[in-house]
Amino acid sequence: MIGIMCAMVEELEPILEQVEVKDKIHHGNNTYYLASFDNKDIVLAYSKIGKVNAAITATAMIEKFGVEKLLFSGVAGAIDEDLKIGDLIVATEVCQHDIDLTVFGYKHGFIPESQIFFDCDSNLINIAEHVADKLGIKLKKGIIASGDQFVHSKEKKEWIKEVFGASAIEMEGGAVGCVTWNYQVPFFMLRAISDTAEEGAGVDFDAFLEESSKVSAKFLLEMLKEI
Numbered sequence: 140m141i142g143i144m145c146a147m148v149e150e151l152e153p154i155l156e157q158v159e160v161k162d163k164i165h166h167g168n169n170t171y172y173l174a175s176f177d178n179k180d181i182v183l184a185y186s187k188i189g190k191v192n193a194a195i196t197a198t199a200m201i202e203k204f205g206v207e208k209l210l211f212s213g214v215a216g217a218i219d220e221d222l223k224i225g226d227l228i229v230a231t232e233v234c235q236h237d238i239d240l241t242v243f244g245y246k247h248g249f250i251p252e253s254q255i256f257f258d259c260d261s262n263l264i265n266i267a268e269h270v271a272d273k274l275g276i277k278l279k280k281g282i283i284a285s286g287d288q289f290v291h292s293k294e295k296k297e298w299i300k301e302v303f304g305a306s307a308i309e310m311e312g313g314a315v316g317c318v319t320w321n322y323q324v325p326f327f328m329l330r331a332i333s334d335t336a337e338e339g340a341g342v343d344f345d346a347f348l349e350e351s352s353k354v355s356a357k358f359l360l361e362m363l364k365e366i
């Protein structure tokens with residue numbers, strides 16, 4: 140079983156429209172869609188915004204639905220200057236920029252018995268690169284940082300870039316990476332840029348959420364054919 144996660148309903152809808160939904164299961168205030176696509180069994184859900192909601196859904200995908208790999212599709216704010224609205228980025232690693240135990244001598248993003256960065260699955264990243272080559276689509280790879288805040292400040296995004304080396308910013312991937320690391324389940328995350336995470340990002344986000352969600356969804360569905 141393959142798990143497909145999004146944070147917002149707008150990110151999930153363009154995927155749901157293209158798969159054959161067989162059943163809907165309500166669990167933990169989420170709706171899980173059991174479906175098939177390209178003769179593969181998949182379970183899909185949107186978690187709602189933020190790291191806690193994302194962790195709930197990722198854990199249920201593994202514990203209740205037994206997914207063997209978890210793929211995330213959605214939008215993100217750009218940190219790297221070469222990322223423009225509508226561009227795709229695949230996470231090589233994810234982290235949580237709002238974890239701060241530095242007073243105890245730990246680095247930003249670190250919690251004891253855990254780690255700052257969580258690797259994404261190299262096999263799935265390779266498939267993404269193969270699909271991008273086949274379709275002639277530009278696909279960036281980089282670290283994606285998560286935190287429970289919508290970043291709309293150049294100063295904040297530059298700090299996240301300096302401390303974590305992140306190329307993009309969002310609010311769920313770091314939590315899903317932590318869950319999949321703890322359960323040793325392969326994790327893949329694809330995001331399309333919706334804004335620049337600077338002043339005025341909220342306006343861009345509202346304007347480009349739907350369009351960028353479709354960009355990510357379309358690519359993810361192409362990837363599903365190769366898995």
Ligand SMILES: Nc1ncnc2c(CN3C[C@H](CCSCCOCCO)[C@@H](O)C3)c[nH]c12
Nearest residue numbers: 146188214215216288289290308309310336
């Ligand atoms: N700059 C940015 N900073 C952090 N995250 C992101 C992301 C990625 N997703 C979008 C959404 C944040 C928007 S909350 C919208 C509230 O509802 C608005 C009406 O629907 C959350 O799920 C994270 C895109 N640009 C970002």
